[in-house]
Amino acid sequence: MPNGPLSLPARLHLLAWNTTQREVTDPARLPPLVRAGALADLARRGLLIDDDGIATPLDLDSRTGDAVLDGLLELVSESCPHRWRTWVTLHARYTLDAVREQLVAEGFLHAEKRRVLGVFPSVEYVLDGVARVDALQDEARLILDGPVPAGDVPEADAAVVALAASAGLRTLLPDRDRARHERRIEELTERGGAATPVLGGIVRGLRAAVTAAVPTPSPTTGG
Numbered sequence: 732m733p734n735g736p737l738s739l740p741a742r743l744h745l746l747a748w749n750t751t752q753r754e755v756t757d758p759a760r761l762p763p764l765v766r767a768g769a770l771a772d773l774a775r776r777g778l779l780i781d782d783d784g785i786a787t788p789l790d791l792d793s794r795t796g797d798a799v800l801d802g803l804l805e806l807v808s809e810s811c812p813h814r815w816r817t818w819v820t821l822h823a824r825y826t827l828d829a830v831r832e833q834l835v836a837e838g839f840l841h842a843e844k845r846r847v848l849g850v851f852p853s854v855e856y857v858l859d860g861v862a863r864v865d866a867l868q869d870e871a872r873l874i875l876d877g878p879v880p881a882g883d884v885p886e887a888d889a890a891v892v893a894l895a896a897s898a899g900l901r902t903l904l905p906d907r908d909r910a911r912h913e914r915r916i917e918e919l920t921e922r923g924g925a926a927t928p929v930l931g932g933i934v935r936g937l938r939a940a941v942t943a944a945v946p947t948p949s950p951t952t953g954g
Contacts (some may be wrong), residue, residue, distance in 0.1 A: 735938060737837070738772050738797050738799055738800055738830075738833075739768035739769065739771055739772040739887060739890060739891055739894075740765045740766070740768035740769040740772065740799055740800075740826060740830050741799065741823040741830050741833055741834060741837075742763065742768070742831075742867065742891050743764050743767075743768040743794065743894060743895055744765055744827075744830050744834065744888055745839060745867050745868075746867065746868055746871055746891070746895045746900055746903055747760070747764070747895075747900055747901060747902060748763055748858050748864055748902065749807055749902055750861045750864050750865050750868070751816045752856065753857065753858045753861075754868070756900065756901045756902055756947075757899070757900070757901065757946075758821040759945070759946050760898045760899065760900065760945040760946065761821035762820070762824050762826070762827045762942055763819045763820050763823055763829055763898070763940070763941055763944035763945060764894060764895070764898040764900075764945070765823070765824040765826055765827050765830050766803075766818065766819050766820070766826045766827070767819050767894055767937040767938075767940060767941045768890075768891065768894055769799060769800055770786065770793070770803070770815060770818055770933075770937055770938055771890050771894065771923070771933065772800055772887075773791070773795075773803065773804060773937075774786075774798055774933045774934075775844055775887065775890070775926065775930065776795060776800075777789060778793050778795065778804060779804070779807065779942050780913075780929070781815070781929050781932065781933055782861060784810075784814050784815070785812045785813065785814055785815075786807060786812075786813065786814065786815045786818050787807075787812070788804060788808045789802060789806055791808050791874065793927045797833075798828060798829060798832075799829045799830050799833055802825065802826070802829050802900070803826055803829075806822065810829055810946070814934060815933060815936050815937060815940065816939075818936065818942075819941060819944055820940075820944050821893075823922075828892070829932075831856055834856075835856070837860075838859060838860055839858070839859060839860040839863065839864065840856045840857060840858060840859060841856070841857050841859055842847075842854050842855070842856055842857075843855045843856075843857055849934055852909075868902060868903065870888075871891065871892050871895065871903055872903060873921070874889070874892045874894050875896060875904065875912060875915060875916075875919070876915075877915045881915070881918035881919055881921070881922045882922060883920065884922055886922060886923055886924075886926060887923075888924055889919040889920075889922035889923040889925075890919075890920075890922075890923030890924070890934055891923075892916075892919050893916055893919040893920040893923050893924075893934070893938055894937065894941055896909075896912060896916045896919075897938045897939075897941045897942045898941050898942070898945050900943060920934055920935055920938050
């Protein structure tokens with residue numbers, strides 16, 4: 732996939748952008764999706780392990796060098812033990828905010844300070860790296876549509892696409908196409924956790940948690 736050095740949560744955030752309208756589609760879906768990507772990334776790196784269903788740091792000193800992932804690892808280390816599913820939504824906006832800051836630093840976004848009602852300070856994020864995001868989304872759609880066997884898709888890419896599809900991102904998977912892609916999403920889920928049986932269970936659990944956490948789409952009125 733383009734932008735390979737980007738973490739899984741960063742790539743998931745970029746997949747949610749409508750590059751034509753320069754806005755995030757279904758922003759309420761982003762916090763659990765981005766958090767699930769961060770959890771999956773830490774699990775893939777062996778820094779979060781499964782202890783009878785509990786997301787557990789391997790040790791208290793390990794770091795990735797990625798601010799988003801290290802911030803979540805620190806949060807998990809300093810918190811009471813929780814199951815993976817709980818971490819998909821617990822304080823998920825912290826991870827989302829960290830991803831946005833990372834993408835600003837990488838030149839994908841820039842932040843504009845504004846005031847709501849002329850009084851309350853607010854920050855709006857604007858998409859800059861349109862060509863790079865388009866390339867990322869095109870590759871994700873190719874993976875989802877399946878010209879390449881799932882077993883040949885890199886594991887990280889498979890995990891990203893499986894999670895994004897489970898969240899129902901309309902930039903990747905229009906609602907009317909969901910049923911047609913169900914088998915492929917299952918194959919990519921298996922591929923995304925192929926490194927070890929434990930990781931496979933984690934990816935499947937995170938995908939289920941994302942599906943449960945995202946809001947149910949409301950009927951469209953046109954467009």
